[in-house]
Amino acid sequence: xxxVTQTPKFQVLKTGxxxxxxxxxxxxxxxxxxxxxxxxxxxxxIHYSVGxxxxxxxxxxxxxxxxxxxxxxxxxxxxxxxxxxxxxxxxASSAYQGGGTExxxxxxxxxxxx
Amino acid sequence: QQQVKxxxxxxxxxxxxxxxxxxxxxxxxxxxxxxxxxxxxxxxALLIAIRPDVSEKKEGRFTISFNKSAKQFSLHxxxxxxxxxxxxxxxxxxxYSGGGADGLTFGKxxxxxxxx
Numbered sequence: 001x002x003x004v005t006q007t008p009k010f011q012v013l014k015t016g017x018x019x020x021x022x023x024x025x026x027x028x029x030x031x032x033x034x035x036x037x038x039x040x041x042x043x044x045x046i047h048y049s050v051g052x053x054x055x056x057x058x059x060x061x062x063x064x065x066x067x068x069x070x071x072x073x074x075x076x077x078x079x080x081x082x083x084x085x086x087x088x089x090x091x092a093s094s095a096y097q098g099g100g101t102e103x104x105x106x107x108x109x110x111x112x113x114x
Numbered sequence: 115q116q117q118v119k120x121x122x123x124x125x126x127x128x129x130x131x132x133x134x135x136x137x138x139x140x141x142x143x144x145x146x147x148x149x150x151x152x153x154x155x156x157x158x159a160l161l162i163a164i165r166p167d168v169s170e171k172k173e174g175r176f177t178i179s180f181n182k183s184a185k186q187f188s189l190h191x192x193x194x195x196x197x198x199x200x201x202x203x204x205x206x207x208x209x210y211s212g213g214g215a216d217g218l219t220f221g222k223x224x225x226x227x228x229x230x
Binding site: 004033040041043045048058090092102105107108 | 118123157158163217218219
C-alpha cells in the first residue's frame with residue numbers, strides 16, 4: 001500500500017513563482033496536514049484539514065493556501081514563493097482526531113526558493 | 115513560544131549503550147506524547163507514545179518515562195545499535211486539538227549517532 005504520497009520530491013523555484021505541492025493518501029483518512037521542517041526547528045504545522053471541504057490554519061500559515069475537495073488529496077499552494085519558504089515539506093494523515101492517533105507522514109518535498 | 119523543549123540537539127552513543135533524550139512541555143492540556151523517528155530522506159514515523167496516566171511505557175528496546183508533575187518525558191534506547199542512528203522528535207498534543215495529523219507540536223529534534 002502506498003500510504004501518503006508526495007510529489008514532487010525536489011523543486012527549485014524562483015522568487016515570486018507559484019507552485020502546488022501534491023499530497024495523496026490511500027488510507028481513507030479524514031485528517032490531513034502540512035508541516036514544514038527547517039534545520040533546528042523541528043516540524044511546524046502549516047495548515048490542516050479535518051475532512052473534505054474543511055481546512056484551518058496551523059502555526060505558520062502565511063504564504064500558503066490549501067483546499068480539500070476529496071478525502072484523498074490535500075494540495076499545498078505557494079502563491080508567490082519567497083526564499084524564507086525554502087524548507088522540506090511533509091504531508092501527514094491520520095484516521096481520527098485527537099491524541100492516540102498515529103500520524104502517517106509522506107517522504108517529503110524539498111523546496112528551494114532562489 | 116516553544117511549547118515542547120527537546121534536548122540534547124545531538125547525541126553520540128557507543129554501540130550497546132543507553133541513549134537518553136529529554137523533553138519538557140508547558141501546556142498542561144497536553145495528554146498525548148509520541149516520539150517520532152526520522153531517517154535521512156524519509157518522513158517521520160511513529161516510534162512509541164504515552165499518555166499521562168502511566169509513568170512508563172516500554173516497547174522492545176525503547177522506553178518512554180513520563181513525569182507529569184515535572185512536565186517532562188524522556189526516551190530511553192537500551193542496547194543502542196548503529197541502525198538506531200536517526201533524528202528523534204518528541205511531540206505533544208491534546209485530545210481535542212489533534213494528536214493525529216491535525217495538530218502535533220514537535221520538539222526541535224535530536225540527531226542521534228550510534229558509533230560501532
